[in-house]
Amino acid sequence: MRVVEKRQLLSAEEMDRTLQRLAHEIVEKSGGTADLALIGIRRRGVPLSERLAKSIAGFSGVNVPVGTLDITLYRDDLSTVAPQPVVQSNDISFPVDDRDLVLVDDVLYTGRTVRAAMNGLFDLGRPRRIRLCVLIDRGHRELPVAAVFIGRTVDTSDTEIVEVRLQEIDREERVMLVDRVS
Amino acid sequence: MIPRFRNLLGTEPLSREQIEFILDQTRAFQEFQRHPLKKLATLRGKTVALAFFEPSTRTRISFATAASRLGADTMNLQAESSSLKKGESLLDTVWTLEAMKPDIVVMRHSSSGAAEFVARHIDVPVINAGDGSHEHPSQALLDALTIRDRKGSLENWNVTILGDILHSRVARSNIHLLSKFGVRITLCGPPMWLPRELELLAPNIRRVWRIEEALDGADVVMVLRVQTERMHEPALPADEYIRRYQLTPERLRLARPDAMVMHPGPMIRGLEIDPAVADGPQSCVLEQVTNGLAVRMTLLFHLISAPATDAPHPAKDSHASD
Secondary structure (H helix, E strand, O other): OEEEEEEEEEOHHHHHHHHHHHHHHHHHHOOOOOOEEEEEEOOOHHHHHHHHHHHHHHHHOOOOOEEEEOOHHHOOOOOOOOOOOOOOOOEOOOOOOOOEEEEEEEEEOOOHHHHHHHHHHHHHOOOOEEEEEEEEEOOOOOOOOOOOEEEEEOOOOOOEEEEEEOHHHHOOOEEEEEEEEO | OOOOOOOEOOOOOOOHHHHHHHHHHHHHHHHHOOOOOOOOOOOOOOEEEEEEOOOOOHHHHHHHHHHHHOOOEEEEEEHHHOHHHHOOOHHHHHHHHHHOOOOEEEEEEOOOOHHHHHHHHOOOOEEEEEEOOOEOHHHHHHHHHHHHHHHOOOOOOEEEEEOOOOOOHHHHHHHHHHHOOOOEEEEEOOHHHOOHHHHHOOOOEEEEOOHHHHHOOOOEEEEOOOOHHHOOOOOOOHHHHHHHHOEOHHHHOOOOOOOEEEOOOOOOEOOOEOHHHHOOOOEOHHHHHHHHHHHHHHHHHHHHHOOOOOOOOOOOOOOOOO
């Protein structure tokens, strides 16, 4: 099985503009930054959440707290997927109780990651609200999950994969649609 | 990719990379011990068989708590109520347990090699929770974690182990583990518990008869329990042991000022260790207990959640693209 690139969904410049817009939307729809905190889902949600926070600080002057969540222990497919699961620790240095949380991830697909992330957050306390922000919503939900803040919605087929490349992790900055061909 | 292991029978067969992987993986579980809600569903529906053919309190409770915090259920077989007392063979007992379909067997037995023997005869992974005077790998892993947390690394320290080395599986597992990290190990205790063969276990081991010499320059001091059931052996009454080998505040001053004091428990205050040392700022005894939970959660998680076969996996991880 090979993987071929079908087309580019976002360029580096478009990603930057999209994140700027999402940062504004988050503050606008939250009625300010009070109690607001961002939680990046490992791995690619982490740099995205940091960039959103930086952007928010840029136009509002407020440093919104940012945390990192690892969902490995909350997955529902442990014995079927990863040959060797690797657990990372969470890094959330503030209490989540009564916070207005925005979960940040790169791609929204089946919704299972978000389900796992919410379980992880509930183990840490009781947030007042949790909303979801994703760079790409590619459809094919298997759970009743919806994002409030969406960078771009893309129609995809089952075999296609949305690949988000970030400078911090991949030393490259773009979003591609790739397909598996046998 | 680090080679996976199906069973944990000892630290001797583990590679340095495998040990580092386990220690790195404990991080998330250490953090988890501070959660307000200490219950995961990660191993929901999985069963951990605790087969303790020899009495144990702390190790059994530690494994049982680790299993419970991961959401697994436990089945308990205890020495006192064991059908072994009625004459059943070890294999028959274990096969009976296996027929109840546990996902892993954690076992302790008074015979060295018992865990490996059982692992050869059943189809589920086995964790050795102590076999005779052979190995107690989860104890050595939690000791290593405690050292690494306090000292920042495992490499090149001077570690002194005090007491009944000959009969101690804790000492053996620690020697095998630490020697893979270039640790210099000094063994000290009564000569009858310190045979020459111990030096063959690993490089960088020396035997020392005087506790003052053994403690000189030590970065870590591990005190072993004096197994009072062995005190009837000739030539070593308890008061003699105290006089020659007890870790006292005066003796501890011979070690490095920041030397850590460790004890696998159960600790007999006033025998192998002076209460002032046991409760002193250099004592890491309670950290060891807390780290034990994190290590055992890590072991149960990885040995149960990883698939039993090494078959190739689907090209794409569905969560990674999610």
